Amino acid sequence: MKVSFNWLREYIDIDLAPDELGESITMAGFEVESISKVDANLNNVVVGKIVSLKPHPNADKLSLCQVSTGGHLYPVVCGAANMISGDCVALALEGALLPNGMKIKNTRIRGELSQGMMCSEEELKIGGDSRGILILPDGLKLGKDIASALNLEDYIFEINITPNRPDCLSIIGIAREIAAITGKILKIPRIEFRQGNEKIDKLTSVDIHDPELCPRYSASLIADVTIGLSPFWMRRRLESAGIRPVSNVVDVTNYVLMEFGQPLHAFDFDLLTERRIVVQRADDGDIFTSLDGMERHLFSDTLMICDGEKPVAIGGIMGGLNSEVSEDTSNVLIESAYFNPTNIRKTSKKLGLQTEASYRFERGVDYGGVIRALNRATQLVLDFCGGKAAKGVVDQYPSPIFPKEISLSINKTNKILGTSLKKGKVKRHLKGIELDVKDLDRDKVSVKIPSFRMDLHREIDLIEEVARLDGYNNIPTTTPVVRVNTAGKNPAQVLQDNAKDILASMGYYEVVNYSFISPLSVALLNLDDEHPYKRFISIKNPLREDQSIMRTTLIPGLLNTMKTNVYNKNLNLKLFELGTVFYSVKEEELPREKKMLSALATGLRYGESWSFPGEGIDFYDITGSLENLFEGLNIMNFNFLSTPDTLYLHPGKSSLIMVDNTQIGTVGEVHSAVLEGYELSNTVYIFELDFDLMVKHTSSDKKIKPLSKYPPIYRDIALIVDESVQFKDIYNAINKLSNKLVDNIQVFDVYRGKSVAHGKKSLAYRIKYQSYERTLTDKEVNNIHEKLVSNLVEKVGARIRE
Numbered sequence: 001m002k003v004s005f006n007w008l009r010e011y012i013d014i015d016l017a018p019d020e021l022g023e024s025i026t027m028a029g030f031e032v033e034s035i036s037k038v039d040a041n042l043n044n045v046v047v048g049k050i051v052s053l054k055p056h057p058n059a060d061k062l063s064l065c066q067v068s069t070g071g072h073l074y075p076v077v078c079g080a081a082n083m084i085s086g087d088c089v090a091l092a093l094e095g096a097l098l099p100n101g102m103k104i105k106n107t108r109i110r111g112e113l114s115q116g117m118m119c120s121e122e123e124l125k126i127g128g129d130s131r132g133i134l135i136l137p138d139g140l141k142l143g144k145d146i147a148s149a150l151n152l153e154d155y156i157f158e159i160n161i162t163p164n165r166p167d168c169l170s171i172i173g174i175a176r177e178i179a180a181i182t183g184k185i186l187k188i189p190r191i192e193f194r195q196g197n198e199k200i201d202k203l204t205s206v207d208i209h210d211p212e213l214c215p216r217y218s219a220s221l222i223a224d225v226t227i228g229l230s231p232f233w234m235r236r237r238l239e240s241a242g243i244r245p246v247s248n249v250v251d252v253t254n255y256v257l258m259e260f261g262q263p264l265h266a267f268d269f270d271l272l273t274e275r276r277i278v279v280q281r282a283d284d285g286d287i288f289t290s291l292d293g294m295e296r297h298l299f300s301d302t303l304m305i306c307d308g309e310k311p312v313a314i315g316g317i318m319g320g321l322n323s324e325v326s327e328d329t330s331n332v333l334i335e336s337a338y339f340n341p342t343n344i345r346k347t348s349k350k351l352g353l354q355t356e357a358s359y360r361f362e363r364g365v366d367y368g369g370v371i372r373a374l375n376r377a378t379q380l381v382l383d384f385c386g387g388k389a390a391k392g393v394v395d396q397y398p399s400p401i402f403p404k405e406i407s408l409s410i411n412k413t414n415k416i417l418g419t420s421l422k423k424g425k426v427k428r429h430l431k432g433i434e435l436d437v438k439d440l441d442r443d444k445v446s447v448k449i450p451s452f453r454m455d456l457h458r459e460i461d462l463i464e465e466v467a468r469l470d471g472y473n474n475i476p477t478t479t480p481v482v483r484v485n486t487a488g489k490n491p492a493q494v495l496q497d498n499a500k501d502i503l504a505s506m507g508y509y510e511v512v513n514y515s516f517i518s519p520l521s522v523a524l525l526n527l528d529d530e531h532p533y534k535r536f537i538s539i540k541n542p543l544r545e546d547q548s549i550m551r552t553t554l555i556p557g558l559l560n561t562m563k564t565n566v567y568n569k570n571l572n573l574k575l576f577e578l579g580t581v582f583y584s585v586k587e588e589e590l591p592r593e594k595k596m597l598s599a600l601a602t603g604l605r606y607g608e609s610w611s612f613p614g615e616g617i618d619f620y621d622i623t624g625s626l627e628n629l630f631e632g633l634n635i636m637n638f639n640f641l642s643t644p645d646t647l648y649l650h651p652g653k654s655s656l657i658m659v660d661n662t663q664i665g666t667v668g669e670v671h672s673a674v675l676e677g678y679e680l681s682n683t684v685y686i687f688e689l690d691f692d693l694m695v696k697h698t699s700s701d702k703k704i705k706p707l708s709k710y711p712p713i714y715r716d717i718a719l720i721v722d723e724s725v726q727f728k729d730i731y732n733a734i735n736k737l738s739n740k741l742v743d744n745i746q747v748f749d750v751y752r753g754k755s756v757a758h759g760k761k762s763l764a765y766r767i768k769y770q771s772y773e774r775t776l777t778d779k780e781v782n783n784i785h786e787k788l789v790s791n792l793v794e795k796v797g798a799r800i801r802e
Helices: 018-027 171-182 232-240 248-260 341-351 356-361 370-385 410-417 423-432 459-470 491-505 519-523 555-567 619-632 672-677 691-697 727-735 778-796
Strands: 002-004 031-038 045-055 063-068 073-078 088-092 107-109 112-114 154-160 195-199 206-208 216-223 264-268 277-281 287-289 295-297 303-306 311-314 332-338 388-391 394-396 405-409 436-439 444-448 573-583 592-602 638-642 649-659 662-670 684-690 713-722 742-751 760-769
Touching: 002 171, 002 232, 018 031, 018 154, 018 171, 073 112, 171 248, 171 423, 206 216, 206 394, 216 277, 216 370, 232 248, 248 264, 248 356, 248 370, 264 311, 264 370, 303 341, 332 370, 341 356, 370 388, 405 410, 405 459, 410 423, 410 459, 423 436, 423 444, 423 459, 491 573, 491 592, 491 619, 491 691, 519 555, 555 573, 555 592, 555 684, 592 619, 592 691, 619 638, 619 649, 619 662, 619 684, 649 684, 649 691, 662 672, 662 691, 684 691, 713 778, 727 742, 727 760, 727 778, 760 778
Parallel strands: 195 388, 206 277
Antiparallel strands: 002 154, 031 154, 045 063, 045 088, 063 073, 107 112, 216 332, 216 388, 216 394, 264 332, 277 303, 287 295, 303 311, 405 444, 436 444, 573 592, 592 684, 638 649, 649 662, 662 684, 713 760, 742 760
C-alpha cells in the first residue's frame, strides 16, 4: 500500500525523518519495501493573486491580467477562462523551467507585455487537470514558492501489509501504529455537519435479504449536490495513493476509503427505482454491466445491491453503470457496509475482478466503524459539493457483532517472550493500539478487542502484540539448551541406499519423475478395469491434464523418460526409479501409499564398442540384474515363475517374481502394443518390485563359509525335458535329495533343434561335488550322481540325452 508522509502528518505529529520512520514501521511488523521522494522541482514558480482582469485588446480569446506576488505586480496574458479577479494562482516567472520543458521568458503577445505564465496542474505535473489554470486556496502567502506553499515535497512509503492486518490498509491505521511506536497522540478527524429536517427513513429504505453475506448496511442521503472538481489537496493525496481522481463525490468516497479503510459507494439516487436498496443474491446466469463497462456473468452466491427492480452494484466489489454518479447527478445516496469476507473473496475470484474495495472487504473491514466512515463522507460531500443531508442514516444491522474479551497473564507473557516486563508497561503498549485494558488481579488483565482488530482471537495474539510493540530487538537473545541426538537410518532407508548402489554399480541411472501423471499413460498399459493400477486418485485442481492423477505405478514414468532419451538419440539405456505410488481405497479418505522399485533396460548390452559384439539386451540381462540385486540385499529363496498373461508384458517373455512363495513383482519384455502407444519401437525389458515387501524378506544374517581344503569333482549331464520345464524345477528336484556333497549346479548349455523333438529342449548342467571334511572318491560321487539322475527322470520326466 502507498502511504503519503504528508498525509500521515495530518493525524500524528512525526518527529522522525522518513528513513527512520520506515525503519520503525518495519520493526513493528510491516515491511517498508521502498521510500520514494516526490520533488516538484518548480523553481521560480510562486503564489500570485489576480488583482485585475480584462479582455485582451487585440484577441477575443485572451485575457490581460495583473498578478501580484505581494511585492511586485506582473502583467500576464492568459488564454484560460476559469479564473476571476481575486483568485490565487501559480505564477511561473521569467527563468522558470517547467516539467514539460517549457522555459518562461518575458514576451509580447499580440502587442501586450506578458511577464510570466499562470499554470495548470498538468503543466506543473502535479495533477491531471488541464481544463484551466490551477486555482489555489485563499490565504496562501503571496510570492511564496509554490512547492512550499502547497506542501508538494513528499515521501511515499510502499508498505507490505500482511493479510491478517486489514486495519492497516488505511492512513489512520498506519498512523495508529506509529502512535503506538512513538508514544504520540493519534488525531482522528472531527466529524461535524449540518443535517436537514427531513428524516432519511421517509425518503429511502434498505432491506437485507441475506444477512449472512451482508451483516450490516448503512446509507446516507444528500440532496442538491453540485458535481465538479474536488479540491487540489484531495486530488493530490488520492494520486499519491495511486487512485485516479474522478469527481468531487467519487473522490470523497475514495478519500474516506484510504483514510479509514472503509470502502464506500455513491449512487445517483434519482436512478434508483423506487428509491430504495435491496441486498440479495443474484441468480445463476444473470448478466450485469459494472462501472468499467464490462458485462459480468453472475452466480447464485454473488451478492448484489439492487434497487426496487434491478441490480445496481456488485456488493463489496464494484458499482454499476446504471446508477453511476455523473455530471447530471444532483441527489446522492452513499453506501457504507460490512460484507462477509469469504464471500467477497470467492466472488472476486470467480468474476476475475479485484478492486480497492474488494481487497479490503475480503480481508475484513471494521464492522464497528461503518457509521463513522459514512458520516465522514457525508461531511466532505457537504463541504465540497454543497447540498443538504437528510436527517440521520439508515443502518440495517440485524445481528450485531459484539467485541470479544481476552484474558492476558503478564507472567505467561514474560515466560514466552523471555522478558521481564512490568504490568504497567504491558498495559501501556496495548492501550497504545486502542485496546481497552482492565485489571483482573495482580497478574492478569482483561482486554476488550476493538472491532477493527479482527486478527486478535487468543491470548497468544496479545502476547505477540506486546512483543511487537515493545520491540523485537528488545527481546534478550538466549541460546536454548537442547540435547542433540543424531538419528540413524531405519532398515528401510538402509535398504533403499543399498538397492540404489547395487543398481548403479550395474550401470543403471536413477531417475526421479513427478508423482502426478496422465490417465492416458495408465490406459496405454492395456490393463483391465479391476487392475490395481486403475485405482488411481484424481487431482481436484490439476495444473494440466497430463498431471491430473496420482501415479499407481512407476512404469509410465520410465517409459516416458525413455521416450525423451530416444528422441535425443540416446538409445542404450538402463534406468531405475525408487518412489511412492498411491492407490485409492474404498471408504477411506486418504490413499494407500506404497514404495515401489522399477527398472528399465533397452538397447545394446555393452554399448557400441570394437571390443564387444553388438548384442542387444535380453530377458536374461534383466533377470540377471534382479538376481544380483537380491543377492546384494540378502534376499534369499527367490525365483521367477512364468505367467501366461501380465497384460503390459509380452506373453512367454515375462515372469512373476516370487520370494518365499510371495509375489513381490513382475519382470519381462514390454508388450509391443504398449510400446506402440508410447511411440517406441525398441525392445524394452522392465521389472517392478514392491519395495515394502522386499524390506520384509531381507535378512540381516550373513553366512560365510570357508573354501574347502579338498578338491572338487565335476560331473556333466545333458537332459531332454519338455519346454515347460524350468531351471528351477530341476534345481529343486536336485536339492530335495538333501545331499550336502552337491555344492553347486550350473546350466552351461540350452539346445533346441536337430535330434531334439519339437516341444522339447536340451539342458546341460555341470554339477560340482565337494566335501569340507575329506577327499571324495570317484565311486562315491558316481553313486550320488546316479541317484540324482534317477530322481530327475522320475520327478521332471527328463531323459538322458545320448
